[in-house]
Amino acid sequence: MTRHRIGILAVAVLLSSGCTGDEPSPNGPPPPRIVTTDAVDQSIVDLRSAGAVHYNGSLTAPAGDTVTMKVTVTKAGEAIGDLSVNGLPAAVLVVGHTLYLKAGLDFWLKLSGVPDSTAPTVADRWVKAPGVLLGVDIERIFDTETLPALFGRPVGGQAPDAVKRTKVAGQEVLEVPTDTGVLYLGVNPPHGLVRFDLTKSGKTDPTKVRDLAFSVTDATADMAALYRDLAARTAELDTAYDPFTGVRQGAHRFQNCGATSCAIVVELTNTGKQPIRVAVKATWTGAGAVIGSCESRVGPLQPNQAGSATCTLASPQWTQFYRRAQSVAGQHPYGAEWTAMALITPPDPTELRTLATSAETPVANPQGNQHVYVIRDSAGKDDKHIWKYGVSTGPEWRRIADDQLKYCKASGKADCVAEEVAATGDPASAHALARQLVDAYRGRAGSCPPAQWVGC
Incomplete structure (x- = not known):
C-alpha cells in the first residue's frame, strides 16, 4: 500500500x-514535415505499446479455408474470442502459448486432420489444437511485435492531408497503399491503425496465410475484464481433450454386473512423450437399445506406462434391463462402445486472476x-x-x-x-x-x- x-x-x-x-x-x-511513412511508423509504435488489441476480420488459411475471427489478443499472447472455418463456428482460447477450440460436431467432422470417429467425443468440449490443424497460428500472426513486418512500406511520401480518404465502418480514414496491401489510419493525429488489408502473411505454415483483412481496435482500457474472462475460460480446461496425444487401447472386460450397475474395464497405455490423464467415455446398449453412458478418468500415466480405466453404468435403464433379463427366459445381450482419449494438463488460471486484480x-x-x-x-x-x-x-x-x-x-x-x-x-x-x-x-x-x- x-x-x-x-x-x-x-x-x-x-x-x-x-x-x-x-x-x-x-x-x-x-517543425519537421510529417509524411505518410511517419504516420504509419507512429501508428505501429502505438500498436506495439497496447496492452491488448481486438481484431475482427478474415483470412484464407494455407489449405484454402476461409477463417473469420473476432479475437482479443494481449501483449503476452493470450487470446480469447470466436472464429469460424468455412462458416462453422468455434470458441477460441490461447493461453500458455497453446490453442484451444470448442465447437460442435459439424466443425470437427469438416476440419481436416480430425478422424470422424473422434469428432463425436470432442464435440462441444474444449480441445487442445495444434496451430497446423487450424492452419492459423493466432498468437504468432497477431503478435504486435511481428505483425507490422507484414504491413510492408507505404508507397509514396505525401503529407497525411494529401492522402486519399475513405470510410471504414463509418469512420473516415486515410487509405495508405503499401507494397503488401493497404493500411487504413485515423484521419487525425495520432493516425492510429484502423484496419489492414494484406495479400499474404508468413512464409511457413501455420502463418502462411493470405488475404488478411482485419479491423483493429485498442482494447487496453478493458484489460481487467479481459483477464477475468481469460481466467474463467482457462478454469474450464480441466476436462479439455488432447486428441493428438496417443493412447493405445488393449483388452477390455465387464465386471461387477448386477442389479444396480455394470462396469467395463479398459486397458490403456500412454504412447506419448509426456505424462497424461486419460478419459474413457462409453455408450451402453441392452437388447438393442441405448441404456445409458458413463465416463471415467485415470492417470496421470507416464510415457509408455500401462494402466486401466473402469467406467461404471448405474442408470435406471440398466436396472430395468437387468430385471427383465432375470425374469424373462432367453438371450439378453448387452455391450458398450467406448473411446479413450488423452486429457490435457490444465493450465493454472491463478496468474490471469492476479493480472485482473492488478488492472483493477x-x-x-x-x-x-x-x-x-x-x-x-x-x-x-x-x-x-x-x-x-x-x-x-x-x-x-x-x-x-x-x-x-x-x-x-x-x-x-x-x-x-x-x-x-x-x-x-x-x-x-x-x-x-x-x-x-x-x-x-x-x-x-x-x-x-x-x-x-x-x-x-
Missing part, C-alpha cells in the same frame, strides 16, 4: 506542477520493469504541454519513448522530452496507471492527450 501511494504521488506531482516556459519563437525553425487496483513498484512515461513539450508540465502517455517494458523504454520525440515536435511543440512517471511489476498495473492518467487528463480537458491511441 505504501508503494502505491508513492507511485500515485509521483503522478500527482507531475500533473500539478504547472510550470510553464516560453512558447516557441515564431522565428524559430519550422494497480500498485506502483519502483523496482518493476514496466515503465509508464509521459511525452510533453519541454516548456512545461501542465495539460497544454502533454502530448501522450505510454507504457514500455524493460530498460529499452527510454529509447522507445525518445524515438517518438520527432513526432511530438512535428505537432507544433517547441521541443519535446520523455519522462518516467511510474514503474510497476506487471503490464496490467502499468496500463491501469497510464489509464488513470489519461482519464484524469480527459476529465480536465474533455478529450484525451492529442497523440493518445492506447487507452483512449
Whole structure:
C-alpha cells in the first residue's frame, strides 16, 4: 500500500506542477514535415505499446479455408474470442502459448486432420489444437511485435492531408497503399491503425496465410475484464481433450454386473512423450437399445506406462434391463462402445486472476520493469504541454519513448522530452496507471492527450 501511494504521488506531482516556459519563437525553425511513412511508423509504435488489441476480420488459411475471427489478443499472447472455418463456428482460447477450440460436431467432422470417429467425443468440449490443424497460428500472426513486418512500406511520401480518404465502418480514414496491401489510419493525429488489408502473411505454415483483412481496435482500457474472462475460460480446461496425444487401447472386460450397475474395464497405455490423464467415455446398449453412458478418468500415466480405466453404468435403464433379463427366459445381450482419449494438463488460471486484480487496483513498484512515461513539450508540465502517455517494458523504454520525440515536435511543440512517471511489476498495473492518467487528463480537458491511441 505504501508503494502505491508513492507511485500515485509521483503522478500527482507531475500533473500539478504547472510550470510553464516560453512558447516557441515564431522565428524559430519550422517543425519537421510529417509524411505518410511517419504516420504509419507512429501508428505501429502505438500498436506495439497496447496492452491488448481486438481484431475482427478474415483470412484464407494455407489449405484454402476461409477463417473469420473476432479475437482479443494481449501483449503476452493470450487470446480469447470466436472464429469460424468455412462458416462453422468455434470458441477460441490461447493461453500458455497453446490453442484451444470448442465447437460442435459439424466443425470437427469438416476440419481436416480430425478422424470422424473422434469428432463425436470432442464435440462441444474444449480441445487442445495444434496451430497446423487450424492452419492459423493466432498468437504468432497477431503478435504486435511481428505483425507490422507484414504491413510492408507505404508507397509514396505525401503529407497525411494529401492522402486519399475513405470510410471504414463509418469512420473516415486515410487509405495508405503499401507494397503488401493497404493500411487504413485515423484521419487525425495520432493516425492510429484502423484496419489492414494484406495479400499474404508468413512464409511457413501455420502463418502462411493470405488475404488478411482485419479491423483493429485498442482494447487496453478493458484489460481487467479481459483477464477475468481469460481466467474463467482457462478454469474450464480441466476436462479439455488432447486428441493428438496417443493412447493405445488393449483388452477390455465387464465386471461387477448386477442389479444396480455394470462396469467395463479398459486397458490403456500412454504412447506419448509426456505424462497424461486419460478419459474413457462409453455408450451402453441392452437388447438393442441405448441404456445409458458413463465416463471415467485415470492417470496421470507416464510415457509408455500401462494402466486401466473402469467406467461404471448405474442408470435406471440398466436396472430395468437387468430385471427383465432375470425374469424373462432367453438371450439378453448387452455391450458398450467406448473411446479413450488423452486429457490435457490444465493450465493454472491463478496468474490471469492476479493480472485482473492488478488492472483493477494497480500498485506502483519502483523496482518493476514496466515503465509508464509521459511525452510533453519541454516548456512545461501542465495539460497544454502533454502530448501522450505510454507504457514500455524493460530498460529499452527510454529509447522507445525518445524515438517518438520527432513526432511530438512535428505537432507544433517547441521541443519535446520523455519522462518516467511510474514503474510497476506487471503490464496490467502499468496500463491501469497510464489509464488513470489519461482519464484524469480527459476529465480536465474533455478529450484525451492529442497523440493518445492506447487507452483512449
